[in-house]
Amino acid sequence: MSGILGSDLLIEITYFIATALFILSLMWMSTPTTARRGIFAGELGMALAIAGTLLHHGIVDYKLILIALVLGTIIGVPLGKVQMTAVPQRTALSHSFGALCVTLVGTAEFYLPREEPMTRFMMAVLCMEVILGALTITGSLMAAGKLQEWLPQRPITYKGQNFANLGLLGVAIIAAIVLVIHPERTQLFPAIVAIPLLFGVMMIIPIGGADMPTVISLLNSYAGLSAAAMGFVLNSKLLIVAGALDGASGFILSMNMSKAMNRSFSNVLFGAFGQEQAAVAGTAEARPVRSATAEEAAAILAAANKVVIVPGYGMAVAQAQHKVRELFDGLSKLGVDVKFGIHPVAGRMPGHMNVLLAEADIPYDRLLDMDEINGDPRRRTWR
């Protein structure tokens, strides 16, 4: 018994090849030398899968599909040409688009006339799909708004916030469980979409700009998981694999982020960033700071053998990466060994700082991540 995606052998073969290409694509992403091949593999897989889908014999209306594909391309091109500093909000926005697609398909599937009723498992997965999808739509929009500074960046907290938020999500989950047990109560379905939409907004309200890297990764993971759930509903292995890969990727990145900030992952999951941040600020130890003028700094730097630059997001906000590049060039000419120590949450999303420095033409072998540069602090040797 195949789902709506599995009818022709040819289509299944294109999906099979596309799945392999997607995994290869991520494998090639591991180093900068092979990464562009990775994109090519991804594009090829995508083109194959879409071409295969268009062969599906049930399709009667190609005009609508064509219009939608063209319209999507028209929207997509400018989204692919944003400034490098705007990449985090672009990414958040695209998480929202991805989740929108999944949620809309899930909703349509629910109301689709079908010969036999959905099994309980299908209903449960469908509910999971729309809950995760809906909260990612609004959550990512909020994140994009905060990153674009259309919304206030500082965390807004109130008493009982976590309780209210979790309660809201709890209501949606209970509604979903009732729907699974009593599939005839279709009037519950709109609530299962609407409540998570509200939850997505509430979830991001208490989160400050500095915690955005973790949140974006988490939303990435949610978008992936909802796509995987959609794969279960449509019985599409391709979607399950793509969703699982995306979910794993987002999960690993958010684990990295929270580890780098010395936060537990459960702390991330419950989104209690605001309060936590205030507590950390209160207990920070006071250490003397030495400031110097530009001339003094130049003298110190020129006399050094090795210099590590640890950039923060302020550099990017001030568009100072090109000045840093000049400094890097000058010091390199003097024979100073200059490296960059990049903290995982420097910038507004995982790895963002590396992109900004690469844009300023700083060679990537000079960019070291936290564990690499911290390798052996006592001997101060790095590779």
Next chain:
Amino acid sequence: MKIDLLTSLYVFMLAAFIGFEVIKRITPLLHTPLMSLTNALDAIAVVGAIILAGEHKNTLAAVLGTIAIVSATSNIVGGFLITDRMLKMFKPSGAKKA
């Protein structure tokens, strides 16, 4: 149906393990392009939307399917474009050695 379901669960489990192993190896240098790439790959959900819009079983499915294609396609196009732009900027310090 039961067999199908079990196969799907196996596929999900294996893909998740592969995902963890493959993504763990990706250098933190490329985490931003990684996220935009997985974003584009995730938009493969477009295949579900295409069938929904194309089969035109009812108006709701056609309308929602069409919007879904638009949003997924914008992710595919935008995601691959920006990932490529970012990766083009990453250069080794080969120029200095020469």
